[in-house]
Amino acid sequence: MKLLKLAGFFALSVLSTVTMNTGAQAGDVVWWAPNWGEERARTLAQKYMAANAGTNIKIEVTVANGLPERVLTAMRSGAAPDIIEVQHGWVNGYAQGDLIVPLDDTIQDKEDYVKAAINYVSWNGKIWAMPYRIETHGVIYNKDHFKEAGLDPEKPPKTWDDLIAAAKALTKSGRYGFGITGGGEVGNTIFRSLPFIWMNGGDIISPDMKKAVLNSPEAVKAVEFYTNFYKQGLAPKSTLENDGLALRRLFIAGTVSAYQSGQFDLPAIQKENPNIKLGAMMIPAPAGKQTAAVLGGWSYVIPKSAKNPVESKKFLQFLNTTENQGYYTDTFPARTSSIKLPRFDDSMLKPFAEMLPYGRPVPVHKNWVKIVQAYFDGIQRILLGDQSVQKSMDEANEEIQALLN
Amino acid sequence: MKSNTGLVFALPALIVLFMLIAYPVFYTGWLSVTNDQGQFTGLQNFSAVLRPRVTTQALWNTLWWVAGSIFFQVLLGVTAAILLNQNFMGRALVRSIALIPWVIPGIVAATTWAWMFHTEFGIINYMLTSTGALDEPVGWLTRSNTVMPAMIAINVWKLFPFVAIMVLAGLQTIPQELYEAARMDGASYWEEVRHVMLPQIRPVITAVTLLLVIWALNAITIIYAITRGGPANRTVITPIQIFRLAFENVEFNQAAALSVMFFAVVMLIVLAYSKAFASQPGEVQ
Numbered sequence: 001m002k003l004l005k006l007a008g009f010f011a012l013s014v015l016s017t018v019t020m021n022t023g024a025q026a027g028d029v030v031w032w033a034p035n036w037g038e039e040r041a042r043t044l045a046q047k048y049m050a051a052n053a054g055t056n057i058k059i060e061v062t063v064a065n066g067l068p069e070r071v072l073t074a075m076r077s078g079a080a081p082d083i084i085e086v087q088h089g090w091v092n093g094y095a096q097g098d099l100i101v102p103l104d105d106t107i108q109d110k111e112d113y114v115k116a117a118i119n120y121v122s123w124n125g126k127i128w129a130m131p132y133r134i135e136t137h138g139v140i141y142n143k144d145h146f147k148e149a150g151l152d153p154e155k156p157p158k159t160w161d162d163l164i165a166a167a168k169a170l171t172k173s174g175r176y177g178f179g180i181t182g183g184g185e186v187g188n189t190i191f192r193s194l195p196f197i198w199m200n201g202g203d204i205i206s207p208d209m210k211k212a213v214l215n216s217p218e219a220v221k222a223v224e225f226y227t228n229f230y231k232q233g234l235a236p237k238s239t240l241e242n243d244g245l246a247l248r249r250l251f252i253a254g255t256v257s258a259y260q261s262g263q264f265d266l267p268a269i270q271k272e273n274p275n276i277k278l279g280a281m282m283i284p285a286p287a288g289k290q291t292a293a294v295l296g297g298w299s300y301v302i303p304k305s306a307k308n309p310v311e312s313k314k315f316l317q318f319l320n321t322t323e324n325q326g327y328y329t330d331t332f333p334a335r336t337s338s339i340k341l342p343r344f345d346d347s348m349l350k351p352f353a354e355m356l357p358y359g360r361p362v363p364v365h366k367n368w369v370k371i372v373q374a375y376f377d378g379i380q381r382i383l384l385g386d387q388s389v390q391k392s393m394d395e396a397n398e399e400i401q402a403l404l405n
Numbered sequence: 406m407k408s409n410t411g412l413v414f415a416l417p418a419l420i421v422l423f424m425l426i427a428y429p430v431f432y433t434g435w436l437s438v439t440n441d442q443g444q445f446t447g448l449q450n451f452s453a454v455l456r457p458r459v460t461t462q463a464l465w466n467t468l469w470w471v472a473g474s475i476f477f478q479v480l481l482g483v484t485a486a487i488l489l490n491q492n493f494m495g496r497a498l499v500r501s502i503a504l505i506p507w508v509i510p511g512i513v514a515a516t517t518w519a520w521m522f523h524t525e526f527g528i529i530n531y532m533l534t535s536t537g538a539l540d541e542p543v544g545w546l547t548r549s550n551t552v553m554p555a556m557i558a559i560n561v562w563k564l565f566p567f568v569a570i571m572v573l574a575g576l577q578t579i580p581q582e583l584y585e586a587a588r589m590d591g592a593s594y595w596e597e598v599r600h601v602m603l604p605q606i607r608p609v610i611t612a613v614t615l616l617l618v619i620w621a622l623n624a625i626t627i628i629y630a631i632t633r634g635g636p637a638n639r640t641v642i643t644p645i646q647i648f649r650l651a652f653e654n655v656e657f658n659q660a661a662a663l664s665v666m667f668f669a670v671v672m673l674i675v676l677a678y679s680k681a682f683a684s685q686p687g688e689v690q
Binding site: 182183236237238239240241250255369370377380381383384385386399402 | 456457458459523524525541542544546547548549632635636637638639653654
């Protein structure tokens with residue numbers, strides 16, 4: 001009996017190694033696709049396989065949690081799949097680490113892509129990934145609240161002054177005009193406050209990443225603009241404990257009348273409180289200046305250790321036709337021709353689409369996590385009332401400079 | 406020969422112990438004096454980790470956190486124990502209920518308290534404003550002078566039942582004769598507490614306090630789950646700083662250097678404490 005069992009185990013393990021080895025055949029393309037797009041990924045793979053006999057697309061579903069570590073481990077170990085979906089911001093690191101192959105020969109109609117997306121995945125004069133999904137924040141607002149405050153819900157604020165005036169009018173009887181974040185994960189506040197610094201011509205670090213520039217008058221003015229919503233009582237008292245999700249909850253509860261977020265918040269709000277008449281606007285900019293936003297989204301990369309780069313490149317070209325890119329993305333496609341598809345012809349989405357050309361990448365620096373932490377601590381010191389904006393940003397600037405040396 | 410047999414039997418366990426305890430300790434020491442390439446760098450990590458302002462701030466926060474927690478945990482715990490030692494109806498039930506905070510998992514307690522303290526949705530502000538005790542909601546977790554006391558309050562709530570149950574056990578070992586003798590001499594209840602109970606449970610309190618100090622020095626759950634050390638590092642304690650360095654910034658060497666220094670400070674505190682408070686045998690008050 002015992003022996004039989006043992007033999008059984010042995011046979012099983014041999015079988016599994018055999019299947020593992022034969023798992024990736026010459027015509028196989030292994031594609032790591034995130035779980036939120038799994039169904040659409042399968043549809044596209046079926047379509048491609050129907051038209052290209054001999055190629056087998058194998059989808060392995062990934063999840064957002066721990067994905068960067070998983071991708072890096074797979075690439076470093078040399079046992080990577082053929083195609084991986086990654087966030088734009090990660091691509092530069094892979095390219096510099098010699099872990100992926102350039103895709104200049106794969107990308108078609110380069111001029112059709114949103115320029116910022118291409119810039120995000122370019123390094124050393126080459127394109128290292130194919131961006132397919134892009135998104136930025138806009139401002140979501142409650143149209144009924146606008147009406148009750150005597151504002152025209154169809155003419156949302158365009159400039160900083162307009163926004164402050166609107167927030168002041170909206171703030172009354174337990175309602176707050178414009179919610180900002182000051183707590184939770186650092187990223188929440190970076191995504192919401194950094195664009196204001198950019199709009200005003202400032203930045204956290206200089207373009208060559210050698211100098212911290214957070215205490216420049218432009219940056220300080222923008223940080224003051226952001227934090228004043230709380231200091232002047234136009235944002236909730238709980239601002240220091242609020243992240244993006246908390247703002248959404250407060251918006252759903254009718255406590256906050258407007259806040260910055262992406263279009264992915266819209267379905268969630270509608271589901272939980274269908275009575276809210278939703279509006280969306282571009283993020284207001286200083287008078288006479290252009291708006292800005294942090295560009296987020298996803299790209300395809302081909303690892304250097306991919307078994308089947310030739311077939312993978314062909315498949316990528318199929319995935320990135322105007323039609324297919326528009327079908328696959330969760331938010332917006334990176335191709336301007338794809339945005340014209342009927343799916344994106346929604347008045348609610350329009351302001352978010354108009355924000356896209358103003359989307360900018362965040363710098364790629366090895367100490368970026370610490371840099372934004374220092375900046376975030378500075379924002380919190382202002383919100384707490386510990387320091388003036390100038391003093392706080394001076395201190396943060398000093399800390400960031402130490403991280404750049 | 407015979408004495409060697411014992412060693413042979415203990416050896417497997419000793420090897421496992423060595424791998425699980427001694428090796429990590431020595432490896433941390435090694436990490437603290439090398440860089441991420443494994444090259445020896447002397448005290449560079451130490452100076453790098455001491456430079457940022459947050460290190461000093463974290464040390465002060467840690468001292469406040471430990472001192473505040475211990476003081477109230479012991480005070481409340483001993484008081485509760487003395488009360489629970491009285492004879493009254495339903496005593497067993499009350500004793501069990503009193504243990505609940507200690508039994509609840511730390512992360513569950515922390516998340517629940519975070520919601521209760523929330524400025525907008527929290528029940529604490531709701532109760533205080535609806536009864537008229539406060540005119541408007543207070544940002545307990547977002548004001549610099551309330552956030553640390555709030556954290557300490559949660560920690561006290563969580564652990565005073567443990568003190569109470571230990572002290573209660575100690576109280577029950579006091580022989581009835583001592584109380585009788587005290588009463589014969591005309592002692593009041595408070596004199597019984599002062600001259601009979603407290604001296605008798607002193608060893609228990611000493612041991613429990615030492616445990617509490619070590620726990621408070623290592624406590625990360627409550628603060629990290631609620632404020633992540635914020636706002637503006639107001640609640641960062643050294644263990645949280647070590648955690649951040651290692652797992653958010655992936656600076657294992659600097660994290661190891663800070664751990665080594667923290668370990669030394671903790672050892673000093675524990676040694677000083679046991680020298681000062683440990684009861685001498687045969688001591689009578």
